Amino acid sequence: MCEAAVRRAGDDQPPEPEKGRDTVARPRILVVGAGFAGVECVRRLERRLGSDEADLALVSPTAYQLYLPLLPQVASGMLTPQSIAVSLRRSRKYRTRIIPGGAIGVDPKAKVCVIRKITGELVNESYDYIVLAPGSITRTFDIPGLTDTARGMKTLAEAAYVRDHVISQLDLADASQDPAERASRLQFVVVGGGYAGTETAACLQRLTSAAVKRYPRLDPALIRWHLIDIAPKLMPELGERLGLSAQEILRKRGVRISLGVSIAKAGPEEVTFTDGRVIPTRTLIWTAGVAASPLVATLGAETVRGRLAVTAEMTLPGFDGVFALGDAAAVPDLATGEDAVCPPTAQHAMRQGRKVADNIIATLRHRPLQPYVHKDLGLVVDLGGRDAVSKPLGIELRGLPAQAVARGYHWSALRTNVAKTRVLTNWLLNAVAGDDFVRTGFQSRTPATLRDFEYTDAYLTPEQIRERTVGSGHTEP
Template sequence: MTRPRILVVGAGFAGVGCVRRLERRLAEREALITLLSPFSYQLYLPLLPQVAAGVLTPQSVALSLRRSQRHRTRIVPGGVVGIDTAAKVCVVRTISGEFVTEPYDHLVLAPGSVTRTFDIPGLADHARGMKTLAEAVYIRDHVIAQLDLADASDDDAERAARLRFVVVGGGYAGTETAACLQLLTRNAVKRYPRLDPDLIKWHLVDIAPKLMPELGDKLGAAAMDILTKRGIEVSLGVSVASVDDEAVTLTDGRVLPSRTLIWTAGVAASPLIGTLGAETVRGRLVVSAEMDVPGLDGVWALGDAAAVPDLAKGGEGAICPPTAQHAMRQGKAVADNLVATLRREQTHPYTHKDLGLVVDLGGMDGVSKPLGVELHGAPAQAVARGYHWAALRTNVAKTRVMTNWLLNAVAGDDYVRTGFLASKAGTLRDFEYTDAYLTPEQVRLHTGSFRGAVGTGGDD
């Protein structure tokens, strides 16, 4: 008997959750499991703002996929750049730049998302993102570099521009990024006696009429109050009209001299989804409640890349939000349905009631809504950190994060920059390879030998 080949694309919350569940539930003789990911770690994305602020080290939020020797999943270090669903083959660009093919019997698509951008003049060339570990490390370096450059300058206009920071996006990522980095600059400027602390300006901009509307009016107002008391200027109903290397122009006509634009205005499904030619909803792949893709044999999709029906909310067209909470649970649910399919058992629809939302605003501030209970201030921050700590997958990661939190609380930060990408702009296009995907014609050039040989199975 040949063993079915299961390919899991993506090592985020959804992909890793699926693989770990498959390993626990399937005997080695039942299937061959392969995980395809450019990086051999699972990134704990919600803590990236704390990496940028220097509260946590990068290794603390990068959970190694190779640390345990007991896991039998084969890890392929590369990114899937095309899929031939007729031949049941993925085309993978390895980290060395070579193209390899990976045939499958069952494909689990969890490639995650990328930063959502718009056709705004100068955005691609001047905006920085907060979606990857490298971006968080780079932004910390960049912000500290602006303090150094402002300190070295005798030009008042240049100094003011370097000390003005603009964050676009009033969701969780943008709000936490602005809050955490504002604390970084507020504390760091004490080490720069030539700089006037009042020159440091932080702006949070969002086109939406409310800050973090998912939290409700009361907690949204509490978050707004925390930010404004810290001196962060929040502009709602406004977006960016254009940006260059000297200023950010807003849609209300204001021109903000600045050398820093951090773009966190939402996410879009991985461009890989657009190469399939399948039905999508707002860019996310249409799936059933069981998370299989209609019309594509053996293909499952979940997480940020899939429009998974939200049965708990009810209502026609309701889909699960792209949150870590849903991704982790969807990974387990897809694994269970995949096991049931292999064993010819009944599959089950995904349903999960939201446990609440947590937002860590740094220091002793936060806003949280666990199980519908509204909290703000220190209690909310304690809940937020407790939730994130508990959600970390390994005890090693939990120990590192807790140690970092305690060390930062006691000893503070040294505000050291590493010089990471010092000679490059470090913009969105430098970190998110959204143009790396193949056309269907290019994919078929790599998979032609597999056509007509579908269903031959894996190794025995």
């Protein structure tokens, strides 16, 4: 976009460009989401694009990247929250403008993204290229009482709340004179037999089994953890033998595993299973899968099981300048073939982020785009202590070797040396000194249930987006 120049009266010469300003605006690249995919894309763009080639902006309510796979260890107290919140401002080449908020609608025709800032203010952000990596939300179902009762494990705040809540149940049970209340406070239910649910149940079970030693009035036998899932197998991606190994480890610890079972009804003091059992409990943790961000629906594009249907180059067909990846996109898995799409895992998201950055650079420099191809490196599941199961490059591992691979992978995937140092220090300190089982007490009266964290009603309809963006087009934000 050309800058308007100011002429002096009677000056017939062509206007001179204002000093220090470009005569042609740089392309605007807007990245939505600061998860694995979005951050990797931004960092790649910062490293490989000259400052005069494009302007970069990132939409995120927080100025950090959350390392989600280690969230259960934050809930259990093994890691501090800050250790897995990797700052976005530590990069030496940091020049991206961070917009503190969340994208709630996109108008691809006007090339405008509607953003709700953390203050609640709505703003229109114009772009030339947009990278949609808004991630996912917790997948819920129409189960009575679920969103008002269950707690999630998708954010740093939720992990901190879960830890406070679990320890508070031990405190309240210890102080109670009512055997029924005491029993209900010492039963915990985790729904979801995937990685998040299994690791959450494993880590929190270790937390309560260690903490109960500090409560001489409590009978350790009263503490019961339930892990349930509607699927017939626990973590089927691991394969039959490793899945059974994980089950055996948890059962030896006393975790009651129920497969082919879900929740029929949830209440503040009890949960009803679909097999008819009623479990008195004050703790329901819901990790039964994820769904693509509702932002996907605002584009009016074709989807595959709720995820944007993109090409192997991660462009959105029929939409100029739109790239999508990560949990929000059904990226073809060319390494597997057979019309498969990439699973929503961190390793795919990180590599997709780098490939999208390369393809945007290729577009700017008039070069051909390259498809995304990556062979899955395997899976790691940290069950706490010396227990783990891993399948790196198809090799099945258990126990300490699996634990070394799991923690080594997570440690190496942390983006900054500061984060790596914090995590390693936390692991060593926890192994040597254990936990003090302290509750922070912040906002202790806030329910902190799924309803409090899943802002699924905050997104605009396509009609509302068009009303806001009519006439916006490519104007300066």
